[in-house]
Amino acid sequence: DSGVTQTPKHLITATGQRVTLRCSPRSGDLSVYWYQQSLDQGLQFLIQYYNGEERAKGNILERFSAQQFPDLHSELNLSSLELGDSALYFCASSATSGGSQETQYFGPGTRLLVL
Amino acid sequence: GQNIDQPTEMTATEGAIVQINCTYQTSGFNGLFWYQQHAGEAPTFLSYNVLDGLEEKGRFSSFLSRSKGYSYLLLKELQMKDSASYLCAVRDRDSNYQLIWGAGTKLIIKP
Numbered sequence: 373d374s375g376v377t378q379t380p381k382h383l384i385t386a387t388g389q390r391v392t393l394r395c396s397p398r399s400g401d402l403s404v405y406w407y408q409q410s411l412d413q414g415l416q417f418l419i420q421y422y423n424g425e426e427r428a429k430g431n432i433l434e435r436f437s438a439q440q441f442p443d444l445h446s447e448l449n450l451s452s453l454e455l456g457d458s459a460l461y462f463c464a465s466s467a468t469s470g471g472s473q474e475t476q477y478f479g480p481g482t483r484l485l486v487l
Numbered sequence: 488g489q490n491i492d493q494p495t496e497m498t499a500t501e502g503a504i505v506q507i508n509c510t511y512q513t514s515g516f517n518g519l520f521w522y523q524q525h526a527g528e529a530p531t532f533l534s535y536n537v538l539d540g541l542e543e544k545g546r547f548s549s550f551l552s553r554s555k556g557y558s559y560l561l562l563k564e565l566q567m568k569d570s571a572s573y574l575c576a577v578r579d580r581d582s583n584y585q586l587i588w589g590a591g592t593k594l595i596i597k598p
Binding site: 414416420481 | 520527528529531532535574576585586589590591
């Protein structure tokens with residue numbers, strides 16, 4: 373158990389809908405990262421938040437947005453969902469902003485299925 | 488540009504040794520990570536290299552050569568539970584210190 377929690381574990385929804393995925397980082401960690409992993413694909417970095425502020429952006433679609441709250445939990449919002457958005461969404465956390473030796477610890481993921 | 492290459496799949500026998508290679512091209516190398524990921528589960532951290540050489544951790548070792556843009560993960564005394572994907576990731580200064588991930592190597596262990 374990494375100490376990172378994600379809810380829900382599974383989500384089934386329809387095209388065009390909007391969903392929110394939630395992540396709580398390990399105690400004391402200030403950074404949260406969001407990743408997408410499609411079937412048999414590598415991890416795609418979406419976005420990083422550090423202490424409430426957006427730190428770095430990856431291949432995140434405009435239909436997707438995220439935020440980190442004062443208690444450091446984070447939410448990833450996915451809207452106008454398409455079939456291709458079906459994937460595992462992982463949240464990871466690290467102690468600070470991502471320095472050289474810093475390790476990311478991953479949550480169990482949310483499996484999203486868009487029908 | 489940035490690129491990380493790993494073999495897609497490897498097969499090995501229980502009790503044997505396997506080496507999983509990773510080659511990378513990044514403009515601002517700042518460390519290399521290996522993670523293990525069982526199917527449908529979260530990646531878990533295995534090792535970190537930033538200087539050239541071998542880091543040993545029990546049955547797992549990781550090697551780095553920065554001049555060659557090359558790393559390998561060595562797994563000894565293979566067990567069935569080692570069947571998983573092994574992900575190589577490079578931290579890149581020029582990408583705001585984000586991790587650039589390889590597609591992963593699926594390791595199949597046969598009895």
